[in-house]
Amino acid sequence: MDNIKNQYKKQMDSYCQENLKLTAEDILKATPKAAVTDLSGAKKKMNIKTKIASIAAACVLTTGLTGVVAGAAGIGPMKEIVPNIFTPKTQTAQSDSKQAADDKVSEKLVDEGYLLNINETKSAMGYDVTLQGITGDITNPQLLFKIKVDDDTFTKANKSFVATVYTGLSEDAYANRYDVNESVGSYMYTTATAVQDSNDTSIYYLSMPGNVYWMTSGNDVVVEFRSIRENCTGDTWDNETMLNLVYRFTMPSDGSALKTVAIYNYEFGETKAFVSDSGIKFYLQEADFGAYDTTIVFQYDLQDTKLDYITSDFWGNYDAVQNEINKVGGEITLVVDGTEYKMTSVGGCYCDEKGEFGPKFRTNWTTSFASINFDAAKEIVLKYRNTMIVIKGEDSSKEPEIVIEDPAIPVEDPIENPTEPIEEPVVEPIDPEVPVETEAPVED
Amino acid sequence: MKVTRESFTTTYDKYKNTVYSVIFNYVRNSEDASDVTQDVFLKLLDCDTEFTDDEHLKAWLIRVAINSSKNLLKFRNRFSDEEVPEMPYFDEHNEDSEILQALIKLPEKYRIPLHLFYYEDYSIKQIGDVLGAPEATIKIRLKRGREKLKKLLN
Numbered sequence: 374m375d376n377i378k379n380q381y382k383k384q385m386d387s388y389c390q391e392n393l394k395l396t397a398e399d400i401l402k403a404t405p406k407a408a409v410t411d412l413s414g415a416k417k418k419m420n421i422k423t424k425i426a427s428i429a430a431a432c433v434l435t436t437g438l439t440g441v442v443a444g445a446a447g448i449g450p451m452k453e454i455v456p457n458i459f460t461p462k463t464q465t466a467q468s469d470s471k472q473a474a475d476d477k478v479s480e481k482l483v484d485e486g487y488l489l490n491i492n493e494t495k496s497a498m499g500y501d502v503t504l505q506g507i508t509g510d511i512t513n514p515q516l517l518f519k520i521k522v523d524d525d526t527f528t529k530a531n532k533s534f535v536a537t538v539y540t541g542l543s544e545d546a547y548a549n550r551y552d553v554n555e556s557v558g559s560y561m562y563t564t565a566t567a568v569q570d571s572n573d574t575s576i577y578y579l580s581m582p583g584n585v586y587w588m589t590s591g592n593d594v595v596v597e598f599r600s601i602r603e604n605c606t607g608d609t610w611d612n613e614t615m616l617n618l619v620y621r622f623t624m625p626s627d628g629s630a631l632k633t634v635a636i637y638n639y640e641f642g643e644t645k646a647f648v649s650d651s652g653i654k655f656y657l658q659e660a661d662f663g664a665y666d667t668t669i670v671f672q673y674d675l676q677d678t679k680l681d682y683i684t685s686d687f688w689g690n691y692d693a694v695q696n697e698i699n700k701v702g703g704e705i706t707l708v709v710d711g712t713e714y715k716m717t718s719v720g721g722c723y724c725d726e727k728g729e730f731g732p733k734f735r736t737n738w739t740t741s742f743a744s745i746n747f748d749a750a751k752e753i754v755l756k757y758r759n760t761m762i763v764i765k766g767e768d769s770s771k772e773p774e775i776v777i778e779d780p781a782i783p784v785e786d787p788i789e790n791p792t793e794p795i796e797e798p799v800v801e802p803i804d805p806e807v808p809v810e811t812e813a814p815v816e817d
Numbered sequence: 818m819k820v821t822r823e824s825f826t827t828t829y830d831k832y833k834n835t836v837y838s839v840i841f842n843y844v845r846n847s848e849d850a851s852d853v854t855q856d857v858f859l860k861l862l863d864c865d866t867e868f869t870d871d872e873h874l875k876a877w878l879i880r881v882a883i884n885s886s887k888n889l890l891k892f893r894n895r896f897s898d899e900e901v902p903e904m905p906y907f908d909e910h911n912e913d914s915e916i917l918q919a920l921i922k923l924p925e926k927y928r929i930p931l932h933l934f935y936y937e938d939y940s941i942k943q944i945g946d947v948l949g950a951p952e953a954t955i956k957i958r959l960k961r962g963r964e965k966l967k968k969l970l971n
Contacts, residue, residue: 387913
């Protein structure tokens with residue numbers, strides 16, 4: 374066995390020497406500290422490409438090049454690629470821009486290297502629209518636009534304007550104009566407010582959420598910058614200029630454009646239920662701890678509850694359920710290590726499916742909270758009156774599907790289920806070549 | 818003992834193979850292994866941990882390497898349709914890597930303990946600690962892993 378051990382060591386050392394081309398200098402260059410001054414280290418994660426002879430691996434390299442290696446190719450630090458980021462959330466009216474703080478979240482993510490650098494400019498009707506890139510996290514991809522307008526009349530009249538954008542679709546969905554809500558994704562355009570640069574009035578910046586369903590790793594995505602609306606109040610506007618500028622790109626397969634965040638998924642009934650005054654049981658279905666916000670999804674089943682078809686009128690039922698959701702949603706708090714967060718929004722859904730699709734008609738509703746520091750949190754709890762659902766902490770038996778890893782807090786993720794039975798009883802000491810003697814425990 | 822930018826090169830040269838090899842055993846893909854290795858050492862530069870000694874530092878690196886590898890695999894399973902090669906490319910006729918080729922073919926539950934045992938000279942207790950598995954389980958896996966390895970080599 375010693376022979377095998379020595380040979381394995383020798384062979385592994387040799388393999389490391391041949392395949393690990395990364396040097397300490399490369400890593401030091403890739404630290405955020407170096408990114409400001411060192412162009413080659415502009416992207417925190419450099420993706421060293423020591424290739425193996427594999428077609429699949431070649432695909433990774435090709436897609437990765439779009440955004441990842443661009444920084445190393447001399448385009449420069451992220452701040453120079455995307456100098457200003459405004460308006461983090463979708464707005465429907467121009468007046469909303471007053472409420473929109475600078476998009477610090479996207480700015481931070483770009484600085485951390487989460488960016489698919491596209492930098493493609495298309496022009497129509499005197500507007501030069503550049504899709505600068507994609508940043509965000511896996512629950513919220515964010516489109517970054519820069520719009521140049523060489524029209525003094527327009528720029529003097531508009532400190533901001535509303536853009537309508539198809540925010541990311543597959544080629545098929547785009548080509549077939551799936552413009553009704555399908556079960557997956559939709560073709561409906563989104564509106565958001567572009568804000569004028571304070572130094573150069575001919576420039577406007579726009580940061581808006583992309584379509585999370587389509588904009589995932591490796592997908593080919595189509596984005597259309599549809600139109601510009603002036604003096605838009607939401608439902609009305611003075612003038613709409615159609616641009617219809619189409620951009621096509623591929624999201625990097627390695628996930629480098631979007632930050633990975635923690636997502637928990639639950640089966641119906643897996644958690645405790647928050648029970649409303651009408652006896653509806655709301656079960657936790659999903660908890661997404663995103664960089665922009667925390668999204669909690671509940672699932673409920675109206676069947677045999679007090680609100681099960683209380684009238685024959687669809688909208689009467691809809692309103693009754695909506696009121697119930699608003700009441701419960703307003704009372705739920707997110708408690709992180711003792712600090713309580715109130716919900717920032719709640720959105721319900723009513724599904725009138727009984728008799729058409731069978732007796733079961735489960736429906737979801739969503740409530741949002743501020744983004745929290747998932748890594749640092751020791752305990753995350755959802756609280757409604759006296760009922761608490763532990764998402765992260767000692768009482769939680771659930772693991773997130775994706776974990777932002779903090780090396781200081783090693784993930785409790787044993788190699789296998791620690792409770793699984795031992796495969797066979799240990800009858801006698803195993804081969805003497807495998808020492809049974811133990812040593813001091815390894816400290817984490 | 819803290820790893821600084823100044824002392825980083827020495828630390829990296831000392832532990833790069835430790836980190837790379839354990840990651841490679843998880844992801845079985847040299848390209849991903851390089852990327853994850855970089856992530857692990859970036860985390861080392863970014864962390865404030867005061868290490869008590871070299872063994873502590875080494876255990877920390879191995880633990881973070883394992884977590885990072887698992888996170889990558891979880892991410893791949895959930896979000897990526899790309900085809901990741903199940904096995905690394907080896908020159909089948911290269912007898913100089915015969916054992917490595919055989920070990921890497923074993924299921925994860927056998928190959929990781931065997932790797933730590935062979936390459937890092939870790940004891941059963943140490944392997945159990947770093948993998949979060951009971952010692953008895955590790956013993957069985959080492960035994961079975963070695964049997965399977967012998968079969969493959971024969």
